[in-house]
Amino acid sequence: MFHKILIANRGEIALRVIRACREMGIRSVIAHSEADRNSLPVRLADERICIGPGPSGKSYLNIPNIISAAFISKAEAIHPGYGFLSENTSFAEICNDVNITFIGPSASVMAVMGDKVSAREAMAAAGLPTLPGTPVLHTLVEAQEAAREIGFPLMLKAVAGGGGRGIRLITSPEEFDRTFVLAQNEVREAFHDDGIYLERYVAKARHIEIQVLVDQYGHGVHLGERNCSCQRRNQKVLEESPSPLLPRELCEEIGMKAIRAVQQVGYRNAGTLEFLVDEQNRYYFMEMNTRLQVEHPVTELVTSLDLVKEQVRIASGLPLQLRQQDVQLRGHAIECRITAEDASAGFRPQTGVVEQYLPPGGPGVRVDSHLFAGYEVPPHYDSLLAKLVVWAENRNEAIARMQRALDEFVIEGVATTIPFHQRLLNHEGFISGDTYTRFIQEEAVSLGI
Template sequence: MFKKILIANRGEIAVRIVEACRRLEVRSVAVYSEADEDALHKRLADEAICCGPARATDSYLDVARIVGLAKQVGADAIHPGYGFLSENAEFARTVTEAGIVFIGPTPEVIGAMGLKIAARERMIEAGVPIVPGGEQITDAEEACRAAAEIGYPVLVKASAGGGGRGMRRVDDESQLAAALERAASEAEAAFGDGTVYLEKCLIRPRHIEIQIMADSTGHTIHFGERECSIQRRHQKLIEEAPAFGMTPELRASMGDAAVRAARAVGYVGAGTCEFLVDARGEFFFLEMNTRIQVEHPVTEAVANVDLVDLQIRMAAGEALSIAQEEVSISGHAIEARIYAEDPEKNFIPSPGPIVAWVAPSGPGIRLDSGFEGGQTVSSHYDPMIAKLIVSGRDREEALARLTAALEVFTIAGIRTGLPFLRRVCENGVFREGAYDTAFIENEMADGLGPLDGDLRDLVLAVVAHRAAAIDPGAASRFEVALPKADAVLAEVLGDNVRLGETEIPLDLLSDGNAIVTITHREAPFRITVVARKKGGFDVGLRDRVLRVKCSAVHEVRIPSNRG
């Protein structure tokens, strides 16, 4: 086993690897950028060393710097986590040539599976079903011929791509030339490779992936599937296992295809084969991720396995002691990714300081987080801040735990996906489980309705009360307004607030820095209230965040003319 592992990553996955190292009694070394000086992974690791400025290209993505730091601290292995350099063949090669073990497959395997066109060709040779298409496209005329042969709609995809970048859907020939240009340009900017190809666009498929593990002798097994169909901008948001309607026969067929895919390239370590499954239950290879996945915890929950532990052991040359027939799937697990983003503005990132953080806990609840209250989410990196994983005896129990945990989970100071995830849990299609990759577009596209009158008045009253508390004695009367609404005069009268002619009693159960708990309709009601630098407040409710205007109304004293 290794003596010291340098973790070439940050955030929750770096924390996860630190924990795995601790259980294996291996010293962990965190790298951190200047923007991550107060990062959780830095504080939890046995050692920590700065890897450069905030910009990722000058720190976490700097191959020479990361390998140099590993030599400096005496690390005998590097764990890349996911993202950043995890699927960079040149990084893996540089690590290996430096006499350090790369915890992952060989550079040759990463290169072979990272280029989608080459990977598809290998899968055909291995007898793994693939989506029609796949030939490299060099010009618009060739693309038109290929699209006509495949049949519209088609996807223009980057050969070196991933995460939805360099991908465009094309419904007819009139859209093709522009889509090719945009996809190639985006792929060149993101991956340094503008090569694109066409692939048949399956209508409303499900996105299901298979977790595999392989040792250096070629012994390869799978740990079943994960359902990953709930996505925004082609990026996963919620994952669960087992998949809805999965039969033992389909699991065995998909698992066998994933194992064949891994063996075809001499894979070692943890990996994932992603498939699209159509309405008839036919599945098609999509891509192989040559790293640990973000969503690996759901498999850990239902297969009772520590995938990061196994991944490290495989890299250390240990034999995989588990036979395929010994793998057992039981119970149900769901993971919800918590991003610092604004779902009401097309999920744009929302960096900034976390001023309050209340995390859920209890039976069947696991939280993998790279942050805690008081830290700042940087604009330089991916906005995912935590993963909430719940498990239960069946999907009904897991879903009940997810719903309850999301109600408790409170983050103030930044916009997050929590309100959106709570609404997903209320959706009938999601609760049934029979959803596909079009779920968000088809089920969550409708905007939020207006607040009911009682809740609207309560929000305005709480804002006025908080404004008065920030600067006691400065003002007691305020003009407050919800977005796209007229201002209302609010007068603070102790624990009550008069709105116009109506007096609102505020039954304050607790009033923390940013979290206020009050009685609403005879039950405790938690909201977050955070003052904005430019004036007003961000008010977080369970299903939305409102930007509420608030300005003090000062009495105007008219000078007396009596002399």
């Protein structure tokens, strides 16, 4: 087992990893930016090293500085969290070259599964159904030809990256050229890769993902599914487990196929396979996230497992102690992403000082957050402030508990999405479980946005 782990991230996920390390008897080192010098993760880590100024390109994406911090602190491993360098193959390769363990899959497997086109090809070869789509496209001319073959409506997606960037629904040929150019410019700037692919559009699709764990010896399990269909601009805002309305037999089928597929490509550590499920319950592999995800707490609450600790154990070479029959889903969990955005003003990002902070409590309530009264929300990073997660014996009780927890949650000084989530949790479409990827967009008026 490792004696010291460097955390190359910030905010609530850095704090999450620090707490897991503390419970495992592992010393933690936080590599932080100047803007985060007074943050809670920096205060609570065993050691801290500043790796650059506020902008992420000069700090959390600065590979030489992060590797230097690992050497200076004598850390044996690096946990990348999510975002930033968590799916950067060059970073994983460099860690391997300098004998620092990257807590995640190997760079070679990450390169295959992190590229959405090659991941689709690999998973199709492993037996997972995929939607009709294209190879990587780099020019408008080849994209126009491919679009004619697939037909409209269709989805345009970036090969690299995530976070909803470069994803567009195109309903007619008339809007294709302009949308393609705009999306390609967006992903070129964000990911330094202008690769685009097209995929058949599925109306009223549910976004279902399967959490997997695979150890260094190829033994793996899936930990059930999460429903991530409540999205805004292709970014998840609420997740839950298990998925409402989907038959348990179907979820188990998808889960078993998913774990066999990732074992076939030699995947190791934690990962998530994402699927679209249509109105006839036909499912299609979309992509894989080769890292821990923001919504991992809902899986933890229904399985009573600690995914960060499992990641660390796998990376250290320990075998999984779980068999598939040991994984039992119990109860229902819901996560709301509380962000520094004003939903009434088009989800305009907010900065400023948190003047009051009072998280909710009581049975079955978990808050993953780095906030405190007096914390200054910086302008450089993602707007996530807290993840409010609840667990109850069934979905109706979980909804009632989340509604109660949202009513208790106090964050003053910056506008947040708490009021939006209160409306969402009371929407009859959400209560019935009949959500899909464009649900929030199509119900915008009733949700007050």
